[in-house]
Amino acid sequence: MQSKRLVLDSAPATIIGMNVRKQFAWYSIWMLTCLTTCWLQTGCTKSGEAKTRAAQEEAFRGCFGFAPPASVTEIKYADYYQREVMDGAYEQWLICTFQADVFDQMVKKKGYQRGESFTLTSSPNKPAWWTQDSVGGNIAYGLEGKDSTSYLAQLWHDEKTGLVHWHQVETD
Numbered sequence: 001m002q003s004k005r006l007v008l009d010s011a012p013a014t015i016i017g018m019n020v021r022k023q024f025a026w027y028s029i030w031m032l033t034c035l036t037t038c039w040l041q042t043g044c045t046k047s048g049e050a051k052t053r054a055a056q057e058e059a060f061r062g063c064f065g066f067a068p069p070a071s072v073t074e075i076k077y078a079d080y081y082q083r084e085v086m087d088g089a090y091e092q093w094l095i096c097t098f099q100a101d102v103f104d105q106m107v108k109k110k111g112y113q114r115g116e117s118f119t120l121t122s123s124p125n126k127p128a129w130w131t132q133d134s135v136g137g138n139i140a141y142g143l144e145g146k147d148s149t150s151y152l153a154q155l156w157h158d159e160k161t162g163l164v165h166w167h168q169v170e171t172d
Helices: 002-043 053-064 100-110
Strands: 045-049 075-083 088-097 140-144 151-158 163-171
Touching (some): 053 075, 053 088, 053 163, 100 163
């Protein structure tokens, strides 16, 4: 009888031990899933601002396909990229000194169309120096992607400030 008692007494400990191991395994899987999701959310997120003249010129070149001449004395650029689990968004802002020939080149190089005005509302992540969310009374040039919703860009010259504004929104 004693041997049966030992077997019976040790059985609940084995069952409890297995439950704890199963619980730990499920907990570990759950934690790994949460950590992976968080890593994907933050690891695929970036935003930045061009602080140096070299970085600003590189951003200008990336936006318009040519380097800014030295006469474009002011360039401010920022971008925000948020990759979500299912989709994401990429937004860019650029302000630079107006120069008529440079502005014409910006319009022609990418194929902007005069009078194309979209409602591009900046996200809350816009840079502090971006003060205009709309074209206002200025003549706008716009560009849209082939599906017309995943890519929208707008370019205008603000005659009051003497600056060129460029804003682009791209979504997946």
